[in-house]
Every structure is written in structure tokens, then in C-alpha cells.
Amino acid sequence: MKDKEIEQLISDEKKRQKKIINLIASENYVSDDVLKALGSPLTNKYAEGYPEARYYGGNEVVDKIESLCQKRALKAFKLSEKDWSVNVQPLSGSPANLAVYLALVPMSGKIMGMNLSDGGHLTHGHKVSATGKFWQQIPFGVDPQTEVLDYEIVREIAQKEKPALIVAGFTAYPRKIDWQKFRDIADAVGAILMVDMSHIAGLIAGGVYTSPFPYADIVTTTVHKTLRGPRSAMIFSRLEYSTKIDKAVFPGLQGGPHINQIAATAVALREAMGTDFKIYAKQVVKNAQILAKELKSLGWRLVSGGTDSHLILVDTWMNGAGISGGMASKKLEQAGIIVNKNTIPGDKRSPTDPSGIRLGTAGVTTLGKKEKDMIKIAHKINFLLRN
Numbered sequence: 211m212k213d214k215e216i217e218q219l220i221s222d223e224k225k226r227q228k229k230i231i232n233l234i235a236s237e238n239y240v241s242d243d244v245l246k247a248l249g250s251p252l253t254n255k256y257a258e259g260y261p262e263a264r265y266y267g268g269n270e271v272v273d274k275i276e277s278l279c280q281k282r283a284l285k286a287f288k289l290s291e292k293d294w295s296v297n298v299q300p301l302s303g304s305p306a307n308l309a310v311y312l313a314l315v316p317m318s319g320k321i322m323g324m325n326l327s328d329g330g331h332l333t334h335g336h337k338v339s340a341t342g343k344f345w346q347q348i349p350f351g352v353d354p355q356t357e358v359l360d361y362e363i364v365r366e367i368a369q370k371e372k373p374a375l376i377v378a379g380f381t382a383y384p385r386k387i388d389w390q391k392f393r394d395i396a397d398a399v400g401a402i403l404m405v406d407m408s409h410i411a412g413l414i415a416g417g418v419y420t421s422p423f424p425y426a427d428i429v430t431t432t433v434h435k436t437l438r439g440p441r442s443a444m445i446f447s448r449l450e451y452s453t454k455i456d457k458a459v460f461p462g463l464q465g466g467p468h469i470n471q472i473a474a475t476a477v478a479l480r481e482a483m484g485t486d487f488k489i490y491a492k493q494v495v496k497n498a499q500i501l502a503k504e505l506k507s508l509g510w511r512l513v514s515g516g517t518d519s520h521l522i523l524v525d526t527w528m529n530g531a532g533i534s535g536g537m538a539s540k541k542l543e544q545a546g547i548i549v550n551k552n553t554i555p556g557d558k559r560s561p562t563d564p565s566g567i568r569l570g571t572a573g574v575t576t577l578g579k580k581e582k583d584m585i586k587i588a589h590k591i592n593f594l595l596r597n
């Protein structure tokens with residue numbers, strides 16, 4: 211590169227990524243092919259609009275790329291074009307969720323989503339996010355004892371509040387979700403059911419987590435977590451909602467789509483349909499379960515007692531007997547283990563220094579780590595947090 215400063219910083223970041231153990235649940239490592247698509251001249255092109263309906267000339271190649279990406283997205287999740295459409299233009303997860311609400315929920319209408327501290331995402335209606343400023347969040351949480359969802363409580367809240375849309379999906383919830391129960395609740399109150407599968411998309415594509423598609427009206431996802439693609443997002447919608455969703459993405463919220471991202475998404479989706487990816491997804495969950503089991507045996511309390519996915523929430527504070535999540539993440543980082551501090555259900559501490567940390571196995575599994583490595587990592591974490 212001619213720009214030596216940026217070249218040096220990229221090289222520093224490459225080295226940093228090589229020498230750490232990355233347990234950030236929302237990160238992963240993309241293939242060289244995904245990087246090639248991202249770094250291609252596709253980034254030079256403006257393509258406002260959709261395939262065959264653009265506001266700029268010169269999109270004959272770009273149209274093929276976006277259509278191919280859409281086809282692969284439907285195929286990767288076993289969907290038929292007769293029932294589902296997919297918008298692959300959202301720049302990332304937050305704008306994707308915002309677009310859904312903009313399309314389907316009247317301003318100030320009610321969106322029912324999970325509390326941030328119980329595992330929900332900012333864009334599920336939290337007050338600091340635009341989604342909580344333009345719409346009213348009706349929050350639900352987990353059962354304080356079991357720390358898993360109590361669907362009867364979710365139903366009671368929905369029946370009382372009659373939200374226009376219910377979001378099922380989480381950023382820090384380690385357990386499987388009963389999509390059918392959410393469907394029943396949405397039907398009982400006449401709400402649209404949106405699933406945000408960002409964290410678990412790769413596990414669903416890999417066949418190790420139940421697909422939400424038979425139950426949902428809308429499914430949003432980022433591409434860069436367990437799905438192992440570029441930073442980007444997609445919105446799947448049943449056909450009756452698709453026109454509104456497309457209009458909300460463009461021209462409602464965005465201008466020109468990032469075609470290099472869309473091409474890279476197409477590459478990642480092709481990879482996610484391969485046999486290797488199924489083996490990968492299985493190993494991600496196996497690794498998380500072994501890591502969880504070992505941490506538990508070393509005396510750490512895990513939210514909900516364990517995990518069904520790639521994600522583990524460790525209560526490092528343990529009512530004052532341990533250390534805060536902020537301190538824990540710092541101690542681990544000093545020793546090259548990268549995690550994020552995270553609130554736990556009912557957290558009395560602040561999100562800037564909460565009671566827990568969140569761990570995930572998507573990245574380390576891509577790098578080939580197996581069960582024996584997870585046991586070593588658990589012991590290292592235990593040693594660092596106790597000393």
C-alpha cells in the first residue's frame with residue numbers, strides 16, 4: 211500500500227488477531243474468498259434501487275450479484291421463492307431491525323422485545339436506541355429463578371399490551387427458543403412475529419439449531435456472527451410484507467447498497483451450504499458446551515446453568531464473592547483472552563461494569579479449536595479470574 215500508516219495498522223491488527231484467543235460471541239473469521247469480494251472494485255459502484263429497477267446506469271453485473279445473493283440466502287435457509295423474499299441490502303443488524311419497524315409498525319406503536327439486561331438487543335426497543343424513541347417498547351425478561359424464558363409470562367404481557375410486533379431473538383441468551391410458543395402468542399394478540407436470528411444464523415444454516423422460518427413472519431440476521439460472512443445483514447419476509455420492507459430499506463433508510471458486502475455475503479452463504487459448515491456448526495456448539503461444563507466444574511455460575519448454542523454468560527460477580535464483569539474482561543484481555551463484559555438477568559450493577567462476561571465459540575472453532583482446547587481455555591480463565 212502507498213499509505214504506510216494504514217498498512218502498518220492493518221498489519222498490527224492482523225498480528226493482534228493471530229495472537230489472541232477470541233471468545234467474543236458475535237465475532238468470527240471470514241474466508242479469504244469473502245475478503246476478496248469485500249476488497250473488490252464492486253465498492254466503486256452506485257446501485258440505488260433493486261435488481262432490474264435501479265436509479266443509476268451500469269448495473270448489469272451488479273444486478274446478477276444481488277439476485278444471486280438473494281437466491282443463495284433463500285436456499286441456505288431452505289426457503290421457497292413462493293413464500294419468502296429476502297432483502298440483502300441492510301448495511302448491518304441495527305438498520306435491518308429499524309427497517310422492519312419502519313415498514314410494519316406505526317410511529318409510537320408497540321414493539322414487544324426482550325430487556326437488554328436479560329439478553330435482548332438495543333434495537334429490540336431499548337430507550338437509548340432510535341427503536342425505543344420512535345416506538346414504545348413493551349419489555350419482557352427471563353424467569354428470575356431459572357433465567358430462561360417463561361412463555362406464560364410473555365403471553366400475559368402480550369395479552370395486556372397488544373403489541374403490533376413481537377421480537378423473538380436475542381444477543382445474550384444461551385438457550386434454545388421455542389419458536390412455536392412465540393407464534394402462538396403472536397397469533398393470540400394479532401401481532402407480527404419477527405425473529406432476530408443474528409447470533410444463531412450459522413447454527414440454523416448448519417442444522418444444529420431449530421429454524422424459526424416455519425413460525426416467523428419476518429426474520430432478520432446479521433451475516434458476520436456464526437454465519438461467518440462480512441459485516442452485513444439480511445431481512446427475510448413472507449411475501450405479504452416484502453414490498454413494505456424493501457421500501458423501508460431503500461429509499462426509507464438507505465441510499466446505495468454496498469455491493470462488495472452483498473457479493474461477500476453471497477460467498478459466505480455458498481460456504482454455509484457446504485458439508486464442512488455443518489461439521490463446523492456442530493463443533494461450535496460442542497465447544498461451547500464443553501467450555502460451559504468445565505467452567506461450572508471450576509465453580510463459576512453460568513446464567514441458566516449452561517448453553518444450547520455458541521454463547522455462554524458467566525456470572526463473574528457472584529453476589530460480590532467474585533469480580534465484576536469489567537474487571538474480569540480486563541484481566542482476561544491482559545492475558546490475551548478477549549471477551550465482552552455483559553449484564554446478567556436482574557443485574558444490579560451498571561452496563562459499564564456489569565456482573566458478568568459473555569463468551570462464544572464461533573471464532574475459535576473456525577480456527578480449528580476442539581474440546582481439549584476448550585478445557586484448557588476454561589482452566590486459563592479460571593486461573594486468571596481467581597488471581
Ligand code: DSN
Nearest residue numbers: 235236303331381382
Ligand atoms: N453487538 C452485537 C453483539 O455483540 O451481540 C449485537 O449487535
